[in-house]
Amino acid sequence: MIGFVRRTLPELIRHLPIQVFWEGTLPDVPVTGITYNHRDAQPGYIFVAFPGTRVDGHTFIPHAIERGIVAVVGMQEISGLSIPYLRVSNSREALAYLSAAFYNFPAHEMTVIGVTGTDGKTTTSNLIYQILLAAGHSAGIVSTVNAVIGDEVVDTGFHVTTPEAPEVQRYLSRMRAAGLTHVVLEATSHGLEQHRVTGCEFDVGVVTNITHEHLDYHGSYEAYRAAKGRLFTMLSETPEKPHGNPRLAVLNRDDQSYEYLQSLVRVPAVSYGLAEGADLRAENIRYEADRLRFDIVGRDFRQPVETCLVGEYNVSNCLAAFAATVLGLGIDSQHAAQGIANMSGVPGRMERIHMGQSFHAIVDFAHTPNALKQALLTARQITRGRVIAVFGSAGLRDREKRRLMAEVSAQLADISIFTAEDPRTESLEGILEEMARGAESQGAVRGKQFYLVPDRGDAIRMAVQMAKPDDLVIACGKGHEQSMCFGETEYPWDDRVAMRAALAELLGVPGPAMPYLPTRER
Numbered sequence: 001m002i003g004f005v006r007r008t009l010p011e012l013i014r015h016l017p018i019q020v021f022w023e024g025t026l027p028d029v030p031v032t033g034i035t036y037n038h039r040d041a042q043p044g045y046i047f048v049a050f051p052g053t054r055v056d057g058h059t060f061i062p063h064a065i066e067r068g069i070v071a072v073v074g075m076q077e078i079s080g081l082s083i084p085y086l087r088v089s090n091s092r093e094a095l096a097y098l099s100a101a102f103y104n105f106p107a108h109e110m111t112v113i114g115v116t117g118t119d120g121k122t123t124t125s126n127l128i129y130q131i132l133l134a135a136g137h138s139a140g141i142v143s144t145v146n147a148v149i150g151d152e153v154v155d156t157g158f159h160v161t162t163p164e165a166p167e168v169q170r171y172l173s174r175m176r177a178a179g180l181t182h183v184v185l186e187a188t189s190h191g192l193e194q195h196r197v198t199g200c201e202f203d204v205g206v207v208t209n210i211t212h213e214h215l216d217y218h219g220s221y222e223a224y225r226a227a228k229g230r231l232f233t234m235l236s237e238t239p240e241k242p243h244g245n246p247r248l249a250v251l252n253r254d255d256q257s258y259e260y261l262q263s264l265v266r267v268p269a270v271s272y273g274l275a276e277g278a279d280l281r282a283e284n285i286r287y288e289a290d291r292l293r294f295d296i297v298g299r300d301f302r303q304p305v306e307t308c309l310v311g312e313y314n315v316s317n318c319l320a321a322f323a324a325t326v327l328g329l330g331i332d333s334q335h336a337a338q339g340i341a342n343m344s345g346v347p348g349r350m351e352r353i354h355m356g357q358s359f360h361a362i363v364d365f366a367h368t369p370n371a372l373k374q375a376l377l378t379a380r381q382i383t384r385g386r387v388i389a390v391f392g393s394a395g396l397r398d399r400e401k402r403r404l405m406a407e408v409s410a411q412l413a414d415i416s417i418f419t420a421e422d423p424r425t426e427s428l429e430g431i432l433e434e435m436a437r438g439a440e441s442q443g444a445v446r447g448k449q450f451y452l453v454p455d456r457g458d459a460i461r462m463a464v465q466m467a468k469p470d471d472l473v474i475a476c477g478k479g480h481e482q483s484m485c486f487g488e489t490e491y492p493w494d495d496r497v498a499m500r501a502a503l504a505e506l507l508g509v510p511g512p513a514m515p516y517l518p519t520r521e522r
């Protein structure tokens with residue numbers, strides 16, 4: 001939803017780079033906003049209708065008209081409306097371009113870096129953002145955790161990572177107004193597929209990796225990969241910008257997506273990776289419990305870097321950020337190293353919780369099989385004690401992931417405690433049983449190597465009570481998130497608070513109370 005007068009209807013339509021069909025003459029009325037939800041429609045708005053997974057937006061056209069809109073954009077053959085009906089072949093694409101046009105194409109005046117991938121987008125986006133700041137650029141970022149517009153940190157309260165196109169364009173417009181020259185945008189597969197970032201005129205595209213996620217929505221790995229690939233096809237469609245176009249695709253040489261993405265790219269590309277063959281590599285990697293040190297090596301330079309991030313996957317994230325900024329934007333490699341050093345970590349990613357206990361307690365956001373694998377491998381690097389993992393798998397989302405994540409945990413953790421993680425309207429017991437089957441397929445024994453504990457508070461309590469000195473308890477999957485969904489209700493929940501509460505109970509020290517979840521009543 002957008003809400004101020006910018007252009008008249010004919011002006012806006014004239015600026016769209018897509019085909020639009022209508023009958024008669026468009027009235028010269030001002031457009032005050034654009035929305036895809038009839039409940040947000042206000043006088044002067046354009047309502048953009050498209051079919052969804054639950055309902056078809058076209059059915060709400062009469063309700064939107066009652067609210068005083070000036071035009072409807074849709075994909076069906078419709079006639080006889082009291083206001084202009086503009087037919088397009090893809091309404092979501094039209095929504096994106098209309099939103100961009102409404103704000104007078106803000107991305108055109110900035111350098112836009114898009115980051116996609118299954119895991120590591122937020123971390124890599126923030127690394128790029130820190131490098132831009134260290135190099136003296138005025139930069140903004142829109143990521144899962146927040147949006148930063150100059151000095152302003154906007155708690156976006158996103159239920160989605162990549163906001164809808166009107167929101168994305170509004171953020172870009174505010175950034176341009178604040179005088180920012182660079183913006184980092186996290187682009188999810190849903191965001192790319194649903195045209196939420198169409199019209200963002202990307203200059204540099206970065207992929208972290210493409211593994212297993214959201215196959216419920218995309219249907220197959222190939223379709224999921226193709227959605228992510230859109231970032232790279234969009235790179236070649238970016239028009240010339242007044243300040244020039246850097247244009248670079250940054251690909252992960254170690255990832256299974258590499259050849260596919262390379263075949264899509266029509267702009268200069270560079271690769272990064274830990275294995276031989278990448279344009280940008282890491283050498284002399286030293287893993288420490290609370291930091292990483294390594295050299296980033298390019299064709300004609302070697303730059304030592306140090307970061308408080310941990311785990312091999314963060315070497316990869318740093319390489320991706322370095323490639324985007326040093327090779328893509330021409331930033332000095334020392335500034336890049338400084339930016340990497342300045343990054344203090346992303347909330348809820350390998351975040352340590354310490355209340356004086358004799359073992360490690362960590363909250364992480366791993367919620368895909370590969371992320372969980374990386375998180376547990378990193379846990380192994382941190383401790384010589386046992387690794388006790390607590391996590392679940394979401395309801396109404398990718399089902400196969402449940403089994404795969406349980407398999408990973410059975411292989412890499414000493415003890416796995418499967419628990420609630422946004423079951424939504426699905427049966428929590430059903431989800432946990434699917435996970436149990438995954439663990440059992442790896443020979444793990446229920447009640448010995450793995451447990452089913454529906455209440456997440458109890459699961460975290462159990463993990464810390466089991467822990468001996470030097471063990472490592474890791475709660476994965478909720479990270480920085482602030483709520484958990486049971487049925488259709490979001491209950492306030494923060495794994496970091498829950499971990500503190502469990503530790504305080506164990507140690508008999510003051511601490512927060514364990515947050516409530518409906519599973520506690522069972």
Ligand SMILES: CC(=O)N[C@H]1[C@@H](OP(=O)(O)OP(=O)(O)OC[C@H]2O[C@@H](n3ccc(=O)[nH]c3=O)[C@H](O)[C@@H]2O)O[C@H](CO)[C@@H](O)[C@@H]1O[C@H](C)C(=O)N[C@@H](C)C(=O)N[C@H](CCC(=O)O)C(=O)O
Nearest residue numbers: 036037038051052053054055056057060160161162188190
């Ligand atoms: C599964 C999915 O992609 N859902 C998106 C989809 O919703 P939907 O298909 O259910 O829409 P729908 O309810 O059927 O409605 C269809 C149309 O009718 C309109 N409508 C509907 C009802 C009404 O009363 N009036 C009305 O106008 C709706 O506004 C919509 O335009 O279209 C909506 C409008 O574009 C999105 O907001 C919604 O994202 C929901 C919130 C969501 O949860 N998305 C998640 C899965 C998501 O996008 N995740 C990614 C990946 C995160 C990650 O990788 O970690 C993200 O970027 O966050």
Ligand SMILES: Nc1ncnc2c1ncn2[C@@H]1O[C@H](COP(=O)(O)OP(=O)(O)OP(=O)(O)O)[C@@H](O)[C@H]1O
Nearest residue numbers: 118119120121122123144313349365366371374375
């Ligand atoms: N490059 C990587 N490869 C594999 N796993 C990673 C990588 N980077 C981070 N992770 C794991 O993924 C988790 C989420 O990291 P991050 O938030 O950076 O990813 P994301 O792609 O933004 O996730 P989301 O799309 O859900 O916001 C981390 O807590 C960590 O466990």
